[in-house]
Amino acid sequence: MRVAGVGLSCMDIYENLGRSYPTGNSVDFVIHLSRLGADTSMVSVVGTDDYGRQMAGVLRREGVDISHLHVAEGRTAMFRMNLNGNDRVHKEKIEGVMVRFALTDEDIEFIAGHDCVHTNFSGRVTGSLPAFKDRGLLTVFDFSTRVFKEEAELALPYIDYAFFSYEQEDDFIKEYMRWAQRLGPRAVIVTLGEQGSLAYDGTRFYREGIVAAERVVNTVGAGDSFCAGFMYGVFQGMTLQNCLLSGAEVASAVVARFEPY
Structure with missing residues (x-):
């Protein structure tokens, strides 16, 4: 199984703690899948600063193909972060070179050589979702907390597995999941914090x-x-129930560490 992460790569910086690490939704996703044995790539852009070199170094060390991790003059994207207890707090987003990121025709051809692609709104590639579908890619999209129909309905017809985050199981989220799945995904998945998924x-x-x-x-x-x-479970042919458990097991190990992988 070849898996491509596409879009945002950034640094989380905790200035009050003097700590930082490379991250991004798709960055974390491909690192975890690489550790689980998948053949992974990351398509994104970093700056010419030390943070860009750090991002490339971490991905390379984790066995992720960085042949299409572009380098552009300027600063790597970053989030200034803080911790409230053990909960993250985003203080400021600095887009850096990500503000000019766009997939080239060569990037799309490279991605098309994979079996699965993962991205989100921050990845700046939603316009390429129809191309991914046309190429037969299994498409995974992380909507995070953005349960807004006006945004989601433009992307959902091109997505196979749609992931959302919400605070609790209630009538709203269950009806939203029904609505979202009718637009095209094979499955809609919602993480509910301490309430599970x-x-x-x-x-x-x-x-x-x-x-x-x-x-x-x-x-x-x-x-x-x-x-x-969860997607590792899909690749292994697990039931949806066991895919949820597989996702919970990987997440459990991550929250016990400072870094997201």
């Missing part, structure tokens, strides 16, 4: 709890790691 495939809902961590250090990356664990 839900999946809907057009026939029934599947529910799974969390896998308790020995300790919770930082919740950054929990959703991305869950997504990686």
Whole structure:
């Protein structure tokens, strides 16, 4: 299974702690899948600064193909972060070279050589979703907390697995999942924090709890790691129920660490 992460690559910087790490939804996703044995690539852009070199170094060390990790003059994208207990707080986003990121024809040809592609709105490639579908790619999209129909309905017809984050299981999110799945995805998955996760495939809902961590250090990356664990289950032919459990197991290990992988 060849998997491409496409879009945002950035640094999370905790200035008050003197710590930072390379990240991004698709970056975390492909790192976790690489560790699980998948053949992975990252298509994005970094700057000519030390952070860009750090991003490339981490991805290379994790076995991720960076042949299409572009380097542009300027600063690598970053988020200034803080921790409230063990919950992340985004203070400021600096887009840097990501503001000019766009896929080239060569990038699309490269991505088309994969079996699966992962991206999100921050990846700046939603306009390429029809091309991914035309090429027969299994497309995974992380909507995060953006449960807005006006945004989602433009992307959902081109997506196979749609991931959302929400705070609780209620009538709103269950009806939203039904609506979203009718637009095209094979399954709609929602992570619910400490309440676990839900999946809907057009026939029934599947529910799974969390896998308790020995300790919770930082919740950054929990959703991305869950997504990686879930999709690993899909690649292995697991049932949706077991895919939810696989996602919970990977996420449990991540929240016990400071870095998101």
